[in-house]
Amino acid sequence: MGLRILLLCSTDNGLCRRARLVLQRSGNTVRTATVADSDDIGKVVARTDFDLIICPYLTARIPDWVTRRWWPKVVVIHPGPVGDRGPSSLDWAITDQEPVWGVIAVTATDVMDAGPLWATRTFALPQGRRKSDIYSSIISDAAVQCIVEVADKAADPTYRPTDQADAHRPIAHARTRPRMRQSDRAFDWRDDSELIRRRILAADGSPGVRSHIADRSVYLYDAHPGRRDVVASAGAVVGRRHHALEIACGDGKSIWIGHLRVDLGDRWSCKAPAVSVLGRAGVPARSLSPIAGQASASATPEVFEDIAYRSIDEQVGELTFRAYNGAMSTDLCRRLARAIRAVSLRDSRVLVVRGETGKTFSNGLHLGAIECADDPANAAWQNIVALNEVCKELLLCPKLTLVAVTGSCGAGGAVMTQAGDVVVAIGRAVLDVHYATMGLRGSELHSFTLPRRVGAATAHRLLTECEPVDTTRALDIGLVDHVGPDIEFDLWLNELAHEYALPELWEKTIRRKHQHLAHDLGHRPLEVYECRELAEMAANLFDDSLGFAAKRRAFMQKGSPRPSTGQGVLDMEDLMNSRRH
Structure with missing residues (x-):
């Protein structure tokens, strides 16, 4: 019999969703509560009893009565090694170019990150990468491992966590650091x-x-x-x-x-x-005069590129795009659609369309660009039409298209993948196949591609119940065809692409593609599906039928600094709650 576990988080981010899915898969009953402050925590915890409370990402202080009542089973995940304390651990590690870093799971106490130790992981810290990319990949991997270990140990009534003073310190200089300002x-x-x-x-x-x-x-x-x-x-x-x-x-x-x-x-x-x-x-x-570049992997790194193509060999070509935090602007979508069309004329059998490993794959529309536009509704319309063009180019590409989900994805980014002939995903990815929480019906040809893969009933549940899907579940329901390892994913992907380039498998896959398109589009053109979707999106965008404008604005202004006061420089961190346990 599993545990009753409460996940307390300030934001239901990717780590929290991964933790919930992996704990549920182990037979535990898991509830996630998003809380803003200590009062919220008190209200949530007072209503129900739990066997274990885990805080994957929490900025609010946990009331003392909560930690006393469940001692020692209120566990905080900290993105630092044993001995490290403070709310800006990863910021300092990247700034100081630490070669090795860690994650710990500790009992919540009145001293931040100082409680008894439940679990710990250490790993090489890659250089030259964004904090959010490191957090969503390596930190998240280690944190999930720690969370699973905590749940296993909590099921043992004789287990007691270790005092940190007695624990091994793999990074000897780890110490308490202040909030980075x-x-x-x-x-x-x-x-x-x-x-x-x-x-x-x-x-x-x-x-x-x-x-x-x-x-x-x-x-x-x-x-x-x-x-x-x-x-x-x-x-x-x-x-x-x-x-x-x-x-x-x-x-x-x-x-x-x-x-x-x-x-x-x-x-x-x-x-x-x-x-x-x-x-x-x-x-x-x-x-300003634009600087010239080319969509080629051999292009100089001195020129900003967010789309690059490389011909691996005569069998496989690879088109990589980079969407900042998964946000795909209208311009990026248009250029990506043109790139798919252009490389489809090359001689390779298989076209791999992928993101960058360890980064968010795609979340669809660029909400920031939309919010910043003079006419947000029209900007959103142009964005969705451009993203649809990417989906159509993938779906109708004469090559065998292999879409590689290299990180978590959501909304239009998750649905876009379904236009590929073969869909693969890195093991750590979480797919949020829905738009409803942002006040949209969505498009990306989902009414055509999603039911073909998972069936009409499952497609409806994915779009309406708004539950995230891990790669194990995605494989079970047909959302993806293969799941690759978190480590050496690129090597695995290259080998798989070449397997699909082998004559027998290639011919089988291409034949099935042409048969399905001919059958499914024979009595109802693709434009019919798109027009129906866009009619609903028009109501969402121009009539704001589901509150898209307010939801978008609230999402984009999270963590925004306050207006200038003319009384000196504002420190953004001073305007945000420090992380307290």
């Missing part, structure tokens, strides 16, 4: 470009790093290496490509900034593509 993250554009980029990586996706571009106060996100031979004043905008801006640094190099928040005077903008959000602040960034 903007003063700790600060840089000058005259600094070394790599130092600047590392500061931004350590604050991305939240809270960002406070700086200035074109005399505008901004928070910076989505930083990438730029050119090595830039002759310009440090801090000058020296180029643009797609939605990104190129900024000169003090060492003669540059960095690309893909996303910003900007101070609009009476408020801060939401996080949105850099070129468009600066335009909202009156900076004509689009007047």
